[in-house]
Amino acid sequence: MxxxxxxxxxxxxxxxxxxxxxxxxxxxxxxxxxxxxxxxxxxxxxxxxxxxxxxDQLTGEATVVVRPKSNETPDSAAARAAETLAGVPGVTEARAIEADKAEALIAPWLGDVADLEDLPVPRLVAVVLDPQTPASKRDMDRALKSQGLDALVDDHSAWMxxxxxxxxxxxxxxxxxxxxxxxxxxxxxxxxxxxxxxxxxxxxxxxxxxxxxxxxxxxxxxxxxxxxxxxxxxxxxxxxxxxxxxxxxxxxxxxxxxxxxxxxxxxxxxxxxxxxxxxxxxxxxxxxxxxxxxxxx
Incomplete structure (x- = not known):
């Protein structure tokens, strides 16, 4: 019940x-x-x-390829380019990359090359740009040309x-x-x-x-x-x-x-x-x- x-x-x-x-x-x-x-x-x-x-990393950096002229060595041309770029507004730091480091960068593309001294290996300059007001590619090109340097500025825009x-x-x-x-x-x-x-x-x-x-x-x-x-x-x-x-x-x-x-x-x-x-x-x-x-x- x-x-x-x-x-x-x-x-x-x-x-x-x-x-x-x-x-x-x-x-x-x-x-x-x-x-x-x-x-x-x-x-x-x-x-x-x-x-x-x-x-962001590519935006804050640039790479400059320096081709030395007949009257100077690759190292001196790279040093002069780094000094020139360091004075450009919007550039925080410009440093010439040592020859051995430059050769290590291009070695994967050339294969196992025993001696690169006989090759016209260009020198590289690593540029650190100001994140707030970075220098433009045009400004860096103009500064390099004013010093008679044969250089190519890569601002990594293609990679970006x-x-x-x-x-x-x-x-x-x-x-x-x-x-x-x-x-x-x-x-x-x-x-x-x-x-x-x-x-x-x-x-x-x-x-x-x-x-x-x-x-x-x-x-x-x-x-x-x-x-x-x-x-x-x-x-x-x-x-x-x-x-x-x-x-x-x-x-x-x-x-x-x-x-x-x-x-x-x-x-x-x-x-x-x-x-x-x-x-x-x-x-x-x-x-x-x-x-x-x-x-x-």
């Missing part, structure tokens, strides 16, 4: 069950997609940081353009991958919604006959799959954060590799993942449920 007076015994059953046999597989698929999306975001952030670091172009391509590719993953998650949720509504066709018809609005019925499926996607997003984001932390710990201050320097602050990028996953699932489930309700009733 005690069960007869138990309020839980007479509590109406939910229109949708709290769990389904397919929930585990669906949660796993969405979690994997969220994991891949978070890794993509971490990779794009790290690549963008690397490109900005390289650009390549780096910036590569960084832009990385961002666009990362955004495309993220959108594809979001579309795949939406498709998975739409398929699960369609299967769930097909299995509960009678429930949907009864609800509709009793006066339930289509929006109310669609909201049942929307809430169910949004909560499921939020849990899956939390799992995927957590796994991605663990991988990112492992890469950061394995690589030290510069990350695992200078190409992808992962910072601790990058791990914050995975925080919106559960909300984004829930939003994508909610939109996909509601749109699919609304369309199927019109077909079923």
């Amino acid at each position: 005690s069960d007869f007076f138990d309020p839980g015994r007479w509590k109406p059953a939910p229109f949708l069950p709290a769990s389904d046999a397919r929930d585990g597989a669906l949660t796993f698929v969405i979690a994997v997609l969220c994991f891949l999306a978070c890794l993509t975001a971490l990779g794009v952030i790290a690549a963008d940081r690397a490109s900005r670091g390289w650009t 353009a390549d780096i910036q172009r590569s960084a832009g391509m990385t961002r666009w590719i990362g955004a495309a991958i993220f959108l594809m993953i979001a579309a795949a998650a939406g498709a998975v949720v739409a398929f699960a919604t369609r299967a769930g509504m097909a299995a509960r066709r009678e429930v949907v018809e009864v609800l509709h006959l009793t006066g339930a609005e289509d929006a109310f019925i669609a909201r049942l499926f929307q809430t169910r799959f949004a909560l499921m996607a939020a849990r899956a997003g939390l799992l995927g984001a957590g796994a991605a954060a663990i991988v990112g932390a492992g890469l950061r710990l394995a690589g030290g201050g510069a990350g695992l590799t200078p190409v992808l320097p992962v910072a601790w602050s990058d791990l914050l990028a995975v925080l919106p993942c559960p909300l984004v996953a829930a939003a994508v699932a909610a939109v996909a489930a509601r749109a699919t449920a609304a369309a199927l309700i019109r077909e079923l009733v």
Whole structure:
């Protein structure tokens, strides 16, 4: 008799069950997609940081190739060029690179050359520019020509353009991958919604006959799959954060590799993942449920 007076015994059953046999597989698929999306975001952030670091480094430096004339030695020409550039406004430091270091720089391009003394190896001058008001290539060219020096100024603009172009391509590719993953998650949720509504066709018809609005019925499926996607997003984001932390710990201050320097602050990028996953699932489930309700009733 005690069960007869138990309020839980007479509590109406939910229109949708709290769990389904397919929930585990669906949660796993969405979690994997969220994991891949978070890794993509971490990779794009790290690549963008690397490109900005390289650009800043190249922006603050320049290299001058000095070709000695017939009446002077390469070392004296490089020293004179360094002295001239040191007086140009916007140049912090100008230093002639020693002959052995210059030969070491060109050795990879020439191969195993035993003796480079007979070759007309130019001398290099490393220039450090003022980060606030750097000297322009034109100013340095004008100063060198005024001293009768045959020199070529490389302000690394070509390299910076390549780096910036590569960084832009990385961002666009990362955004495309993220959108594809979001579309795949939406498709998975739409398929699960369609299967769930097909299995509960009678429930949907009864609800509709009793006066339930289509929006109310669609909201049942929307809430169910949004909560499921939020849990899956939390799992995927957590796994991605663990991988990112492992890469950061394995690589030290510069990350695992200078190409992808992962910072601790990058791990914050995975925080919106559960909300984004829930939003994508909610939109996909509601749109699919609304369309199927019109077909079923």
